[in-house]
Amino acid sequence: MTVTASPDLVFERSDELGTAGHEQVVFCRDAATGLRAIIAIHDTRLGPALGGTRFYPYAGESEALTDVLRLSQGMTHKAAAAGIALGGGKAVIIGDPATLKTPELLRAYGAFVNSLGGRYITAGDVGTNADDLDIVATATAHITGTNHGSGDSGFSTAYGVFVAMKAAAEHRWGTNGLRGHRVGVEGVGKVGSHLVGLLLEEGAVVAAVDASQAALARLAALYPDVEVPDSVVDADIDIYAPCALGATLTSSSVAALRAAIVCGAANNQLLDTSVALLLQGRGITWVPDFVANAGGLIQVHGELVQRTKEEVLAGVADIAVTVRKILDLSRTTGRLPSDVTADIVEARLAGADVQEVRS
Structure with missing residues (x-):
């Protein structure tokens, strides 16, 4: 009898997660x-x-x-790319x-x-x-990000996406970076709303969407000049920032996308790995999500190893250094940013001395 693997399984799945x-x-x-x-x-x-x-x-x-x-x-991938133990x-x-x-x-x-x-x-x-x-935390000590610790990581995540986006914009357009460019933010919850504020301070023009009318109302109260179109994926924007749930980048959405850069806080933005090729084929720069959105992880790791807020913020700012390295290598080699990043991740996972890394 032939048994066909199902995506409902863990170890014998029929999708890409089957070999994860x-x-x-x-x-x-x-x-x-x-x-x-x-x-x-x-x-x-x-x-x-x-x-x-x-x-x-x-x-x-x-x-x-x-x-x-x-x-x-x-x-x-996020921890390895950020060099976190x-x-x-x-x-x-x-x-x-x-x-x-x-x-x-x-x-x-x-x-x-x-x-x-x-x-x-x-x-x-x-x-x-x-x-x-x-x-x-009343039932386990294996937890971070409580009110008694480093607290909500929304701003750290947003700040990491911001510096990653700015690095990508400078890589693409030069020293003016984000100033004057149109950014479409999809999802304005605890991360996206902070990102909107940072972008406006930088001089970007922002359009935002969210499935929650309450979230949009809160945003409008803070930033009344932000545009609210029906969609940002196919809007006239320079940068698309997915900051809600994942898998918004599909063959159809990439075909409709008018942005030159994709950089956001959402996890698992690609429906599958083939979408990275579609983005490259259209000349769209994609910053791998697990690089751009590592700010929250850097914060909670900082809590675990007792780093100061200033040290944590400096660590988040270093995401820009990683993005520049990835995009420079991608440009010079012609390889996908995701493939360049995968090499960095695999090297750290395969070559890490665990005791040295944890120290």
Whole structure:
């Protein structure tokens, strides 16, 4: 009998995640609170796996599993590209946080995190915040980004995307960088809203969209001059900044894209790796998402190793150095930015002396 691999699986998937090499995937259920969560540990060669907890109303378990596998793999790449002594992990809680989230559920989730003995360190993500993490922390010490620690990482993530975008703009257009260029920001939550502010301060013209009317209302109160079109993917913009959920870059969206640069905070922006070729074919510069959005990871890692706020901010600013290196190599070799970055990641994962890296 022939068995066809399904994307619903972990180790024998039919998609690209089938060869991603996840070390451990844990399914968590607590009937009393309604908790259904998945924790994925992708790679711990550089250190314990760290990644946020996403609380989201997935259509089903299969969709949640695919997301957590993709996100945890991205965290491995993010830490390695940033030179941080951490592995990659991620967790998702299935459900609408507006109706399902309770202190009891968060404590139950914390107990599952604690059961992994420190192999996975959790933090905040879409649908969770520092207040939630304070509750999770009552059940586990394997956590970062609480109010008693470094707090919400939204600004650090936004600042990292900003310096990455500025480096890409200077690489493409010269020293004026972002000034006067039109940026379309897709998603204006706790990261995108900070990014809008930084862009406006830099002299960019900003258009923004979000599925949440409340988020757009908050943005309008802060920045009334920001345009709100129906879409930014096909708008007359110079830079597209995806800052919501991933996989917005597909064959059809790339065909419609009018921007010259793509750089944003969303994880897993490409539907699959073939989209990178489509971007290159259209002459669009893509800054790999796990490089641009590493600011939050740099912040929470700084909390773990007791760095000052000034040291953390300097580390986030160094994302620009990495972006320049990647884009320069891409230009001189003709290779995709994602392939150049993959080489950097693999070299660090394969050649790392774990004791030296962790020191």
